[in-house]
């Protein structure tokens with residue numbers, strides 16, 4: 001039986017999780033989580049890990065505006081997402097929630113503004 | 118000098134100041150003024166663009182600017198007056214506030230009540246005493262955060278970070294995403310002061326080494342930083358000869374703790390807590406000067422802004438009760454700590470009602486009990502799995518214990 005130790009990143013509590021697998025690599029148990037979200041996180045982290053990316057985009061006015069991926073994106077795409085974010089330009093005036101990139105790095109996820117400028 | 122009068126003056130327009138203003142307004146007070154020295158409201162959260170804020174308060178994960186914007190909107194919806202680019206330069210014990218701005222010049226406000234919400238600043242390099250030269254390329258992590266996130270400028274390409282507090286961890290990831298190479302995060306203590314989740318998602322995700330019990334002992338470079346020498350330290354935090362290694366880098370970021378910004382507080386003669394470096398307060402977050410309240414990072418360093426908002430709302434409501442002559446001080450109980458529990462906020466209890474004590478411990482402790490006592494009488498025992506200095510803990514003191522006690526002390530300690 002195989003085991004993997006993870007730190008849950010869903011909330012500031014940061015539970016220490018122990019994930020056990022059977023011979024075929026299927027998860028048999030998750031322990032150490034204080035809530036249900038820990039199990040969901042552990043399952044994702046062991047199959048297709050995902051992260052939220054936060055960064056900034058340069059505006060036409062020359063300032064920068066804070067942005068994030070609207071949901072998590074596959075972890076292996078994080079640097080591809082960053083590359084598109086750094087190539088993007090936002091309008092001079094932006095409000096929280098405005099879509100800056102519609103489908104970033106082919107993930108189907110939008111990059112949205114997180115500040116007003 | 119221009120003189121005005123205000124019922125409530127709030128110094129600082131960060132999350133603490135804004136939440137205090139909203140709470141005071143919602144209690145019925147209208148004559149409020151927020152003074153903020155920066156160009157906009159929002160405080161330090163404006164530069165904390167990462168996610169992870171607001172899970173307690175709003176039940177969803179927000180970035181710093183989004184969290185700040187929610188409170189800013191609440192302030193604007195209520196029409197609460199505020200002045201930006203206005204710096205408070207003096208506070209007197211009679212609640213006179215002296216401020217200055219380009220628009221108003223120097224002006225004086227006679228305030229019925231004052232809420233201190235000035236936040237904190239980072240411990241600078243000068244305060245750390247590292248040997249070596251003084252080249253360019255050494256910044257506090259928060260300064261680098263401001264450059265990258267507010268100005269879109271990168272401070273360097275090859276980075277070493279000293280201190281594993283959350284701001285340092287967050288900046289390790291941020292610099293990496295922007296193309297820099299973060300070679301190591303050195304931490305003097307045998308444990309990190311940052312949240313476990315940040316070690317996972319900011320360091321482990323990018324294979325950035327966290328070197329515990331390590332410090333920077335020398336700085337090299339004339340004009341620009343060229344390298345730092347690091348070494349392992351013993352239990353007494355002294356560098357161990359023979360463990361030195363020199364790491365080439367052009368940038369050193371310091372994430373070595375926050376200092377509450379309490380110059381005004383001290384100037385007004387407000388009695389301070391030597392451990393928190395903030396004011397001594399009661400359950401209302403009232404200092405020992407009547408009508409002067411404190412909340413947020415100026416009172417004690419918080420890692421979660423959700424707790425800042427919670428504390429600020431307590432202060433905001435209490436200030437309104439003070440102004441209406443409704444504060445009741447029925448008891449006088451001080452809270453004593455054993456050193457393992459470093460401090461509590463509040464430190465003094467003046468009302469016999471259920472009161473949450475916020476506290477931090479001095480080291481990493483496993484399997485200890487939190488014990489609350491009045492003399493020899495045990496009021497409460499609470500088992501814990503793990504306690505760490507980086508994480509604020511809470512315990513509630515019950516009204517009935519306090520009314521029986523009326524005056525004296527309760528103690529909080531850790532035991533096996």
Ligand SMILES: Cc1cc2nc3c(=O)[nH]c(=O)nc-3n(C[C@H](O)[C@H](O)[C@H](O)COP(=O)(O)OP(=O)(O)OC[C@H]3O[C@@H](n4cnc5c(N)ncnc54)[C@H](O)[C@@H]3O)c2cc1C
Pocket residue numbers: 128129130131132133134152153154155159160161162165170203204205206234235236237238239258259260262283284287375378381412413414415419420421422425
């Ligand atoms: C660099 C840095 C990064 C941080 N990153 C994080 C993070 O990633 N996550 C997290 O949860 N917490 C973070 N924190 C902690 C964060 O500060 C708190 O969560 C929260 O912002 C504290 O709110 P506050 O209102 O008490 O202080 P602040 O947000 O610091 O606001 C204080 C305000 O008071 C104003 N002010 C101060 N003195 C005066 C004066 N004399 N006159 C007028 N105005 C004045 C300041 O300009 C500022 O706007 C960080 C802190 C720092 C210093």
